[in-house]
Amino acid sequence: MLVCPSCRSFKYARELEAAALRARQLTAAGQLQAARDQWLAALRLLPPGSAQHRGIQREIDKLNRRLSPSPNSWTKRLGPLGVLLAALAKFKTAAFLLLAKAKFLISILAFIGVYWSLFGWWFAVGLTGSVLLHEMGHYLMVRRFGFNAQLPMFLPGFGAYVKWNGANVDPGIRAQISLAGPLFGFFSGLMAYGIFLSTHQTVWLAVAQFAGWINLLNLIPAFIFDGASAMYALGKQARWAVLLVSVALGLVLREYVFLFVGLGAAYRIWKRDFPAEPKEGIAYYFIALIVANGFLSWYCLNQARLLFPHRGF
Ligand SMILES: [Zn+2]
Numbered sequence: 627m628l629v630c631p632s633c634r635s636f637k638y639a640r641e642l643e644a645a646a647l648r649a650r651q652l653t654a655a656g657q658l659q660a661a662r663d664q665w666l667a668a669l670r671l672l673p674p675g676s677a678q679h680r681g682i683q684r685e686i687d688k689l690n691r692r693l694s695p696s697p698n699s700w701t702k703r704l705g706p707l708g709v710l711l712a713a714l715a716k717f718k719t720a721a722f723l724l725l726a727k728a729k730f731l732i733s734i735l736a737f738i739g740v741y742w743s744l745f746g747w748w749f750a751v752g753l754t755g756s757v758l759l760h761e762m763g764h765y766l767m768v769r770r771f772g773f774n775a776q777l778p779m780f781l782p783g784f785g786a787y788v789k790w791n792g793a794n795v796d797p798g799i800r801a802q803i804s805l806a807g808p809l810f811g812f813f814s815g816l817m818a819y820g821i822f823l824s825t826h827q828t829v830w831l832a833v834a835q836f837a838g839w840i841n842l843l844n845l846i847p848a849f850i851f852d853g854a855s856a857m858y859a860l861g862k863q864a865r866w867a868v869l870l871v872s873v874a875l876g877l878v879l880r881e882y883v884f885l886f887v888g889l890g891a892a893y894r895i896w897k898r899d900f901p902a903e904p905k906e907g908i909a910y911y912f913i914a915l916i917v918a919n920g921f922l923s924w925y926c927l928n929q930a931r932l933l934f935p936h937r938g939f
Contacts, residue, residue, distance in 0.1 A: 638671040638672075641668075641671060642668050642671055642672070642678070642794065643794045643796070645664050645665070645667055645668040645671075646664075646665075646668060646682075646794045647794075647795070647796055647799075648664050649661045649662075649664035649665050649668070649685070650771065650772045650773060651771075651772060652664060653689070653772050654770075654771065654772025655772075658689050658692055658693050659693065661689060662686055662689045662690070662693070665682050665685050665686045665689070666686065668682055669682050669683065669686070681793075726776070726777065727777070729779070730777040730778065730779065730780075733779050733780040733781070733782070733786075734754060734758065734780050736780065736782040737754055737757070737780035737781070737782045737783075737786070738750045738751060738754045739782065740782040740783045741753050741754065746829070748827070748829045748830075749829050749832060749833060752818055752829065752830060752832075752833030752836075753833060753836060754780075755814065756811060756814040756815065756818065756833060756836065756837040756840075757780070757785070757786050757811075757840075758778065758786070759810045759811060759813065759814040760786075760807045760808070760810050760811035760814065760840075760841065760844075761778035761786045761787070761788050761807065762778070762810060763806035763807045763808075763809055763810030763811065764778075764788045764790075764803055764804070764806055764807045764852075765777065765778060765788045766806065767802055767803045767806040768788065768790045768803055771799055771802075771803065773790050773791065773792075773795075774790060774791065775788055775789065775790040776788065776789045776790070790803075792855075797858040797859040797901045797905070798859050798901075798903075798905045798908060800855050800856075800858065800859070801855065801856040801857075801858065801859035801860075801905065801908045801911075801912075802908070803855075804852040804853070804854075804855045804856040805852065805856050805908070805911055805912060805915060807841075807844060807852050808841040808842075808844050808845055808852055808915045808919060809915060811837055811840065811841035811844070811919070812837070812838070812841055812915065812918050812919050812922065814837050815833075815834045815835075815836075815837030815838045815841070815919070815922045815923075815926075816834070816922070818830045818831075818833040818834035818837055819831070819834040819922070819926065821833075822834060828930070828933060831926050831929055831930055831933075832926075832930070834922065834926045835922075835923055835926035835927050835930065837919075837922070837923075838919045838920065838921070838922030838923030838924075838925075838926060839883065839919075839923040841915070841919040842881075842883050842884070842887070842916065842919040842920045842923055843883050843886075845887055845912070845915060845916050845919065846883075846886050846887050846889075846890045847865075847868070847887070847890035847891055847893070847894050848890040848893055848894070851890075853887065853890060853912070854890075856908065856912055857890075857891070857894050857899075857912075858899065858901055859901055859904065859905045859908040859909075860894075860900075860901070860904060860905070860908060860909050860912065861900050861901065861904025861909075862895060862898075862900055862904075863904075864904060864906065864908075864909030864912075865891050865894055865895045866891075866895065867909060867913060868887070868888070868891040868909070868912060868913060868916070869888045869891035869892055869895065870888075871913050871916060871917070872884045872885070872887040872888035872891060872916060873885065873888040875916070875917065875920055876888060879920065879921075879924045881920060881923065881924055883920070883923075884916070884920055887916060
């Protein structure tokens with residue numbers, strides 16, 4: 627009996643999570659055989675036919691392919707035709723890779739286009755670059771932990787996302803992947819501010835302000851924002867710290883996004899979805915990102931107020 631009748635969840639959820647994590651770490655370290663053994667052990671804990679069972683079978687198939695890369699015997703048997711087929715197969719992979727890249731490029735161009743028509747060329751380029759850096763933060767961290775990830779996809783006029791399979795991932799690792807976006811986003815804002823200092827073009831001040839603001843917004847611990855998944859690694863005390871820091875900064879700097887971050891933290895304290903082992907380091911990281919992005923946004927807005935005293939913002 628692999629499914630517990632009382633809670634209707636898999637009995638070995640914890641063991642499975644641990645085995646999946648070890649398997650991914652081993653894959654990342656290039657120890658494919660040991661990784662396959664881990665998956666095989668996990669497979670035995672699951673009822674055949676379940677989605678999880680199929681998912682793990684796919685991981686094993688993937689490793690099997692990597693462990694014994696395409697036996698060339700069939701190309702030999704088929705003679706020249708085989709060589710042609712092999713060449714075609716290679717072309718297909720190349721074409722497929724190109725298509726995946728094309729999807730990324732087309733989506734990013736459409737994204738620039740929308741903001742170009744709204745705010746002009748340089749703001750569109752700066753904004754898209756900032757969003758791209760934010761997404762690359764997620765992408766690089768997903769890859770660092772040994773998971774598969776697709777290049778970011780841009781949704782013109784809305785945002786962007788990196789697709790990856792995060793089921794059964796440790797809350798600490800998931801939080802690091804989520805917070806890498808606002809971290810890289812903050813650096814993109816610093817870079818934009820650096821360009822502003824060296825060129826004196828105010829559009830870069832606007833890009834820097836936007837980067838701080840949008841990355842602070844992304845730290846709201848609710849809905850689909852990055853803060854929502856990062857919050858799973860924080861215990862009750864750390865959530866209270868996020869709440870108090872956000873509300874204090876919101877009141878002092880008069881930036882309402884802080885208050886929404888605080889509101890989200892209050893909701894998550896009330897929801898009580900605390901982790902088994904809270905990660906204190908992640909709590910400091912989370913709060914540092916709130917302060918850094920919020921301060922960047924506030925600072926750039928004040929610079930803009932000094933530059934344009936009669937605009938009324
Ligand atoms: Zn993000």
